[in-house]
Amino acid sequence: MDQNEHTVFAHSPPDGVEGEWEPLAEHLIKVGTLAAGCAKRMGHPEVAEALGLLHDIGKNHPDFQRYIRGKGVSVDHSTAGAVYAAKHCGAKVGRLMAFAIAGHHAGLANGLAMGGGLTPLTERLRDKPVPALPAGVELPALPATWQRISGYGGFSRAFLVRMLFACLIDADRLATEAYTAKAKGEPVDRGCAIPLATLRASLTSYLSGITQKLGTPPAPVNALRARVLDSVLEKATLPPGLFSLTVPTGGGKTLASLAFALKHAEVHAEEHDLRRVVYVIPFTSIVEQTAGEFRKALAPHDAVLEHHSNFDPKNFPSKGEDDEGKDGVHKLQLATENWDWPIVVTTAVQFFESLFSNRPSRCRKLHNIAGSVIVLDEAQTLPVKFLLPCLEAIRELATHYGCSIVLCTATQPAILKRLQFEQGLENVRELAPDPLALYQELKRVTLTRIKEPQTVDALAARLRTEPQILCIVNNRRHARDLHRAIQDQPGARLLTTSLCAAHRRAILADIKADLVEGRPVRLVATSLIEAGVDISFPVVLRAEAGIESIAQAAGRCNREGELAPELGKVLIFKPADHENHKPPPELSEFAKTAGLILDKHDDPLSLAAIEDYFKELYWLRTAHDGLDAAKILKSLDVTCKSLNFPFADIANAFQIIKDSQAPIIVPYKPAKDDIDKLLNDLNYVKRPGAIARALQQYIVQVPRDSRRKLTAAGAVRLIRCEEFGDQFAVLDNGHLYDDIEGLDWDDPTYMDAKSLICGG
Structure with missing residues (x-):
């Protein structure tokens, strides 16, 4: 298109590309249409459409038009739409809209005070002239939106803003992505259109195949798993809402919960528009294991996206609150x-x-959670200090966003409403057939507590006496030190998150083969072995941890009932005092509470012990804000009427793991060619999402400060940091990634002595 001085544009073609410029009105209408589609399942499509139509009207200003033509500097273009919404879309709904529009580049700001480096909304709106709508843009009539949400509390109102914000962000990104891809003649690789009914058929076939291999009659544990599966499928026709699936470890709840979710979504697809399954797992280390199990069960369809925090950038380069570049790339x-x-x-x-x-x-993805079946695996491990805000979010998704939520747990659901816990969830329907009976049937081990604190040498001595034994400790350094103490023993293995996911998969495959063949396996591991890993040892040692972790560890012992229950042995021990062997801060509270229970109960997995555990961990804390340590709910109640929500402050406070981790791409030798190709491709792409997904299996997470030291020492380099920020960090000092122990970041300058010998 001719870029004459009278045409108002939103974007210019990408650098080095000859093509049509994008008119502003065209971009606004596209974003409005997409945002309305995103919000359809929430019941607020008109508001979302208006957000899309208003978000970039500041580009109508002559200063921005000079900038886009290369004759000036970038200017604020998001405030204008926020000012218009606040003035013309109703005092209350307009203010909610203003949050989303003003924040669509830098993020949702606080209503009144500075926070997160963002100017508060009130200040951005103060004394600003009300702009005119660009030619060709007309807002839809907004229905009685405020009347519909006037009964909402502060949490619900703020939640709605964040969901509408997600609609705007995704619509804006998708529209800009489509424009730049068209200008460059490239396809857009996004999403997956495989129907849930097709996936359910694949899963049904896979489960039938497993059943046929079991023989007649099946072993007791397999018969129990079949009963669990039959029960959840029978109850999948129940109306959407809250569910629990209480099945002890080893009872097959992972695939049973997926089977429920797919059937439930299919049954209610037309009336309730359920369209996806979101499977939430407590630990990053087992995401790839669960995703791999699902891919196997759903083959040949590639319909599983695994997403954790590996490539969520903390330090993305920005030149200001409205920086997006002339082309929007x-x-x-x-x-x-x-x-x-x-x-x-x-x-x-x-x-x-x-x-x-x-x-x-x-926030971009949040609108796609609406209309989902959400499975919360090990639901009782929700963060204690944020438990009440998390429960409120669960209620909100079920009540206002058409979600069904399944609380999966191997013990008792600890977050249900009861006399001691009034803030718990209500109207939760159990999917399992008689959980109490399942617990008795799946009791396959005897559990003993070792009274004396165990040093590394003491644990190593125990490991040497058993040819097949698993020892689970609470951090990577403890696991490394213990493995070094037994590395001369047959079958000594180490499994921690210092190894990348692809490396861990290969080790697990070898371990499983050795166990089946009766060869020695002396495995030292961190908690990553406890969930999503189908493996069975006759003896398991477990460092003191939360009761839920002890239950998971017990699930790796005599898992298939191959031994008599009294022959499966689980030994709980307290590690001897050592600075490098303490549990991470986020786990230490669980371990401390479990210690109290272990002192009182011979069987810490008994129903009475579990009741005591959650009473100490959750229910007794409600009187002194221990379950909402950042007072998030109170801050939203206080700002409910004024609508001055502290979005930036809440985001800063709600950090489940304070010591944030950062990813490093490691040189895993068996995949060297694949990794090199992906890294090379990363030098040329504009949108790195597909490459990021492929690289996830070659990532090791380290403390962010440790990665900074590695980078400063030249051991790690950032790829295209001017464009991608700190998302992609690759380990250049390959000596730091060991074939057995994985990544060691303690000494960034370490070199293998063998490599320093000429010809070595």
């Missing part, structure tokens, strides 16, 4: 997902931190 360079897939496997950190985030990259 800057906002597409983050490897963020919008969850437009039939099945999403993610972590509790990613899921819940996104629900309380203010960042566009984190």
Whole structure:
């Protein structure tokens, strides 16, 4: 298109590309249409459409038009739409809209005070002239939106803003992505259109195949798993809402919950528009394991997206609150997902931190959670200090966003309403057949507590006496030190998150083969072995941890009932005091509470012990704000009427893991060619999302400060950091990634002595 001085544009063609410029009205209408589609399942399409039509009207200003033509500097173009919404869309609804429009580049700001480096909304709106709508843009009539939400509390109103914000962000990114791709003649690789009914048929076939291999009659544990599966499928026709699936470890709840979710979504697809499954897992380390199990079960269809925090950038380059570049490509360079897939496997950190985030990259996917079946695996491990905000989010998704939520747990559902816990969830329907009976039937081990604290030498001595034994400790350094103490023993193995996912998969495959053949396996591991890993040892040692972790560890012992129950042995021990062997801060509270229970109960997995555990961990804390340590709910109640929500402050406070981790791409030798190709391709792409997904299996997470030191020492380099920020960090000092122990970041300058010998 001729870029004459009278035409108002939103974007110019990407650098080095000859093509048509995008008129502003055309961009606004596209974004409005897409945003309305995103919000359809929430019941607010007109509001979302208006957000799309208003978000960039500031580009109508002569200063921006000079900038886009290369004759000036970038200017604020998001405030104008916010001012218009606040003035013309109703005092209350307009203010809610203003939050989303003003924040569509830098993030949702606080209403009144500075926070997160963002100017508060009130200040951005103060004394600003009301702009005119660009030619060709007309807002839809807004229905009685305020009347519909006037009864909402502060939490619900703020939640709605964040969901509408997500609609705007995703629509804006998708429209800009389509424009730049068309200008460059490139296809847009996004989403997956495989129907859930097709996936359910594949899963049914897979489960039938497993049943046929079991023989007649099946072993007791397999018969129990079949009963669980039959029960959840029978109850999949129940109306959407809240469910629990209480099945002890080893009872087959992972595939049973997926089977329920797919059938439930299919049954209610037409009336309730359920369209995807979001599977939320407590730990990053087992995301790829669960996703791999699902891919195997759903083959040949590639319909599973795994998304954790590996490539969510903390330090993305920005020149200001409205920086996007003349062509809009800057906002597409983050490897963020919008969850437009039939099945999403993610972590509790990613899921819940996104629900309380203010960042566009984190919030973008939120609207796609509406109309989902959400499975919360190990639901009792929700973060204690944020438990009440998390429960409120669960209620909100079920009540206002058409979600069904399944609380999966191997113990008792600890977050249900009861006399001691009035804030718990209500109207939760159990999917399992008689959980109490299942517990008795699946009791396959004897559990003993070792009274004396165990040093590394003491544990090593125990490991040497057993040919097949698993020892689970609470951090990577403890696991490394213990493995070094037994590395001369046959079958000594180490499994921690210092190894990338592809490396861990290969080790697990070898371990499983050795166990089947009766060869020695002395495995030292961190908690990553406890969930999503189908493996069985006759003896398991477990460092003191939360009761839910002890239950998971017990699930790796005599898993198939191959031994008599009294022959499966689980030994709980307290590690001897050592600075490097303490549990991470986020787990230490669980371990401390479990210690109290272990002192009182011979069987810490008994129903009485579990009751005591959650009474100490959750229910007794409600009187002194221990379950909402950041007072998030109170801050939203206080600002309910004024609508001055502290979005930036809440996002900063809601950090499940304070010591944030950062990814490093490691040189895993068996995949060297694949990794090299992906890294080379990364030098040329504008949108790195597909490459980021492929690289996830070659990532090791380290403390962010440790990665900074590695980078400063030249051991790690950032790829295209001017464009991608700190998303992609690759390990250049390959000596730091060991074939057995994985990544060691303690000494960034380490070199293998053998490599220093000429010809070595």
